[in-house]
Amino acid sequence: MNRRIPIEMFRANRRSILQGIGAAAVGLSLTGALAGCGSKEDGAKIGGTGEEPKLNFYNWDTYIGETTLGDFKGVSGIDVNMSLFATNDELFAKLRAGNPGFDVIVPSNDFVERMVKADMLIPLDHAQIPNIKNVDPSFINVAYDPGRKHSLPYTWLVLGIGYRKSKVKGKPDSWKVLFDSPEYKGRIALLSEAGDMFRLYGKYLGKSVNGLTPEDLKVIEAMMIKQKPNVKAYHEDNGQDLLLSGEVDLVLEYNGDIAQIMTEDDDIDFVIPKEGSQLNSDTLCIPKGAPHPKNAHAFINYLLDAEAGKKIAETILYPTPNAAAKALMPDAYKNNPVIFPPADLLAKCEYAAYNEKLQPLYEEAFTRVRAA
Amino acid sequence: MGTLQDWKQHKATFASIAVSPVLWLVAFFIVPLAVVWLYSFGRNVGLTEIDISGTFSNYGRALEPLYLEIFGKSVAVAALTTLICLIIGFPIALAITFAQPKWRPWMLLAIMLPFWTNLLIRTYALITVLRTEGYVNKSLGWFWEGASRLKVMVGMAPLSTWEPLPLLYNNFAVILGLVYVHLPFMVLPLYAALDRLDRSLIEASLDLGAGHFRTLTQIVAPLAAPGIISGIIITFVPALGAYLTPDLMGGPDSQMIANVIERQFKRANDWPFGAALSFLLMYATFILIALQTLRNRSAERRS
Numbered sequence: 001m002n003r004r005i006p007i008e009m010f011r012a013n014r015r016s017i018l019q020g021i022g023a024a025a026v027g028l029s030l031t032g033a034l035a036g037c038g039s040k041e042d043g044a045k046i047g048g049t050g051e052e053p054k055l056n057f058y059n060w061d062t063y064i065g066e067t068t069l070g071d072f073k074g075v076s077g078i079d080v081n082m083s084l085f086a087t088n089d090e091l092f093a094k095l096r097a098g099n100p101g102f103d104v105i106v107p108s109n110d111f112v113e114r115m116v117k118a119d120m121l122i123p124l125d126h127a128q129i130p131n132i133k134n135v136d137p138s139f140i141n142v143a144y145d146p147g148r149k150h151s152l153p154y155t156w157l158v159l160g161i162g163y164r165k166s167k168v169k170g171k172p173d174s175w176k177v178l179f180d181s182p183e184y185k186g187r188i189a190l191l192s193e194a195g196d197m198f199r200l201y202g203k204y205l206g207k208s209v210n211g212l213t214p215e216d217l218k219v220i221e222a223m224m225i226k227q228k229p230n231v232k233a234y235h236e237d238n239g240q241d242l243l244l245s246g247e248v249d250l251v252l253e254y255n256g257d258i259a260q261i262m263t264e265d266d267d268i269d270f271v272i273p274k275e276g277s278q279l280n281s282d283t284l285c286i287p288k289g290a291p292h293p294k295n296a297h298a299f300i301n302y303l304l305d306a307e308a309g310k311k312i313a314e315t316i317l318y319p320t321p322n323a324a325a326k327a328l329m330p331d332a333y334k335n336n337p338v339i340f341p342p343a344d345l346l347a348k349c350e351y352a353a354y355n356e357k358l359q360p361l362y363e364e365a366f367t368r369v370r371a372a
Numbered sequence: 373m374g375t376l377q378d379w380k381q382h383k384a385t386f387a388s389i390a391v392s393p394v395l396w397l398v399a400f401f402i403v404p405l406a407v408v409w410l411y412s413f414g415r416n417v418g419l420t421e422i423d424i425s426g427t428f429s430n431y432g433r434a435l436e437p438l439y440l441e442i443f444g445k446s447v448a449v450a451a452l453t454t455l456i457c458l459i460i461g462f463p464i465a466l467a468i469t470f471a472q473p474k475w476r477p478w479m480l481l482a483i484m485l486p487f488w489t490n491l492l493i494r495t496y497a498l499i500t501v502l503r504t505e506g507y508v509n510k511s512l513g514w515f516w517e518g519a520s521r522l523k524v525m526v527g528m529a530p531l532s533t534w535e536p537l538p539l540l541y542n543n544f545a546v547i548l549g550l551v552y553v554h555l556p557f558m559v560l561p562l563y564a565a566l567d568r569l570d571r572s573l574i575e576a577s578l579d580l581g582a583g584h585f586r587t588l589t590q591i592v593a594p595l596a597a598p599g600i601i602s603g604i605i606i607t608f609v610p611a612l613g614a615y616l617t618p619d620l621m622g623g624p625d626s627q628m629i630a631n632v633i634e635r636q637f638k639r640a641n642d643w644p645f646g647a648a649l650s651f652l653l654m655y656a657t658f659i660l661i662a663l664q665t666l667r668n669r670s671a672e673r674r675s
Contacts, residue, residue: 089638092641093637096419096641097420186538194639195639228624231624233623236620245503245505247503247505360642363636363640363642367438367635368438370624370627
């Protein structure tokens, strides 16, 4: 979930766009461009699914195996156009007014809840996705999508503290160093995601991420304002870059992001604080109005394949919920305590449920914190 | 062929020319803007529906002290950016005007060249220059160590160890980034105004005994005033709406109003409130431009 630069990487073939919507309107909007992708060219070959061999995949940056899309084309003949989003909010904002033509999207767990509630996802036909059998059973019955009606897990991740070992005393295994202490003044970076911040402060105060009340928010807001002078930046989920470039020595980040830079720099480590943390899971879904739903099912099935899942995990280094793929991975991945943290710590971590009432309060309180 | 000078006599010709830009403007500017304007009088119903109920509550909320303060801060940041751009831009524009003609196109090119690079790329480039391990701090650190070694060589105590300057993730970085991005907006209209200046007036002023500085403040500046004012406006307006620079280069307290607006459309999923905030920003801009137009009109009437 590297959200470095939100660059749109459209590999759409220019000719089909021109044919689809006419030269005058080229590039006017994403909707137009994607509608163009969907138009049938003369003599277009039909894939095994009976649909034209195309698929529009909306994914996070650095979140797919190096050869995965090419391999999928080799197997199925389906061309995948991948474009990238940087945040769940961007994904939601783009789909909110109607699907501009995406077939497969990768929202996080709380956004799956949100999109199901807003009737934006189509139910998955499990019969078309036999590779469900590869998914670790503990990921099948989850609170945010019971029975996996609308989503299948692609990765899971957990927030924690990435740090530079030579600049930090011991293991910073409490949220205190980030949230409630001047010890590393000017050397810490926190997330700019209001909801995550409030929930993790809640964890530090010994509460459940889903058990916060408006009164708790007031307490936390005051704590955040007090801690603000010690914070160097609220980062846009590019904390690993700040840590790697020496800008800060401690950063609130996802384990996978830190695992990626640990391969470049030995002096970096990651810890889940002893108070527990927040789990996330990025999932594969098909949005309503997808132009190629059958191809989308075939693609999701392919991503859940053991060999394909292994290649993805090798590149992105996020924990995979795909048990069959994990079994194929080397020990350096399977036994990596950053990628797969110890079970006793994970037991203290929770998935955050979408909370319609608190979400606007988080946002406004965080705006106040930043303005204070 | 008749002239087109009086369009009233050539309505058909005028209409045929005007129809496509007007259609374009209506379809891609007026209509979308009107939709956002309507949103600002609506409220969220569920997650994706907006009910246009005619409520003013979004504007009421936007006028709360919290948001007014952020507005105020954004205006201050944009004003400071504009001032610095003016102070740096005026001598540059003057230098281009008085440069040899063969150099002028090259100097203008040097001003405009950064425009051809994406804003995001330019901002990231600036980050690599300014960060703790960036080029500025590395070079300064190198000089510092050199000086320290020199002192040891002449038998004095070495300097303390080099502490990198905090050049990034603070308000200084935001202003620097905004000045860097907006400088061409200031230089180009200034150059256009100064280039049209009647040189004989400057010569006359100098011949009649005014010094260079006095000539500059009392002759050149008033004559270039229209250029200065349009430079100020087209620098100030985009600087007021900047969100990428404070987002990427700012510290914990560097949020500007555009960052708050962006969050309403994304994280907060509160489009009506975001629409109200953006329209408040737009009203402020309209007022500024209207004032400028009025000023121009009265200046024309006087002359």
